[in-house]
Amino acid sequence: xxxxxxxxxxxxxxxxxxxxxxxxxxxxxxxxxxxxxxxxxxxxxxxxxxxxxxxxxxxxxxxxxxxxxxxxxxxxxxxxxxxxxxxxxxxxxxxxxxxxxxxxxxxxxxxxxxxxxxxxxxxxxxxxxxxxxxxxxxxxxxxxxxxxxxxxxxxxxxxxxxxxxxxxxxxxxxxxxxxxxxxxxxxxxxx
Amino acid sequence: xxxxxxxxxxxxxxxxxxxxxxxxxxxxxxxxxxxxxxxxxxxxxxxxxxxxxxxxxxxxxxxxxxxxxxxxxxxxxxxxxxxxxxxxxxxxxxxxxxxxx
Numbered sequence: 001x002x003x004x005x006x007x008x009x010x011x012x013x014x015x016x017x018x019x020x021x022x023x024x025x026x027x028x029x030x031x032x033x034x035x036x037x038x039x040x041x042x043x044x045x046x047x048x049x050x051x052x053x054x055x056x057x058x059x060x061x062x063x064x065x066x067x068x069x070x071x072x073x074x075x076x077x078x079x080x081x082x083x084x085x086x087x088x089x090x091x092x093x094x095x096x097x098x099x100x101x102x103x104x105x106x107x108x109x110x111x112x113x114x115x116x117x118x119x120x121x122x123x124x125x126x127x128x129x130x131x132x133x134x135x136x137x138x139x140x141x142x143x144x145x146x147x148x149x150x151x152x153x154x155x156x157x158x159x160x161x162x163x164x165x166x167x168x169x170x171x172x173x174x175x176x177x178x179x180x181x182x183x184x185x186x187x188x189x190x191x
Numbered sequence: 192x193x194x195x196x197x198x199x200x201x202x203x204x205x206x207x208x209x210x211x212x213x214x215x216x217x218x219x220x221x222x223x224x225x226x227x228x229x230x231x232x233x234x235x236x237x238x239x240x241x242x243x244x245x246x247x248x249x250x251x252x253x254x255x256x257x258x259x260x261x262x263x264x265x266x267x268x269x270x271x272x273x274x275x276x277x278x279x280x281x282x283x284x285x286x287x288x289x290x291x292x
Contacts, residue, residue: 024221031215039212048212049219056220061227119205126199142203170196177195186198189205 004029008072015063023063027056030073034080040143041084043124051087055080078154081140088132114189122189126173126182134169137162 007025014022031052038051058079066075123142127135140146140154152162176182 020224021221023224024217027215027217027220031217031220032211035212035215045213049216052215053220053223057223057227060224116205116207116209119202120209123199123202123206126202142199143206145207170193173199174193174195177193177198186195186202190198190201 005071005073009068012063012066012072015060023056023060026059026072026076030076031056033073034076037077037080037144038084039120040124040139041087043121047087051083054087055083058083074153081136081154084139085132085136088135092132114191119189122185126176126186129176130169130172134165134172137165138169138173141166 007029011022011025015026034055035048035052038048038055042048042051055076059076062079066072120143127138127142130138136155137151140151141148146154148159148162148166151157152159155162157165177186
């Protein structure tokens, strides 16, 4: 059986040679992982679907730029991270023009229970108090379990830059930890 | 490590067991991909009739974000494109291409 990266490379070559349908193999193999990754960037199902589509469209349009130095999945997940970060940055830019009550795009469900979904939503809400770059670095560390070196590679940042952003984000979170509603919500979730 | 950060780590461990999201609509994504190829066809048609020739010249020269946005908006407004994707998504997708360059 062919390994996944070999299949990916074959499909990339096929797509670039004009067999557009070869790209569906890439979507089938990586769709679930990309979807899971993008759920760290939005909890809204409609937005999630759009973001996942954006990732694959971006990959398709930039496919000729894949140099093959590392596994195709690394390249694809990097695009996914950049797409999510770009989404957050756009949200940040649009913040002032969005009515205050229009918070449905990113809000978690307040009825979430003390379970995995509830924990994910609470963590999502907590991290979205951070600026996009700090939020990205914390999301990669806490939700994608990447270490600093992997984050640096994923983002194209230096290790020092990653360390600085992590430090800054952690300081902000530590401050939030002593404040309501976060203190109470986290205690409740972990109790 | 700070106690609150340790709690966040516990939350992340809990969150990691969240069930996978609903199955991805592969056909939906491929429809968007096909839409890009149709947009490519539109570029050629547009050059023929000169409607988009100015922004396309900028695009070919690798310049001017404004010209590319103009192109994206023009393409997004075309009927053939909007059959497959929303105008905003089309414009954003092309803008993403520009940013990736």
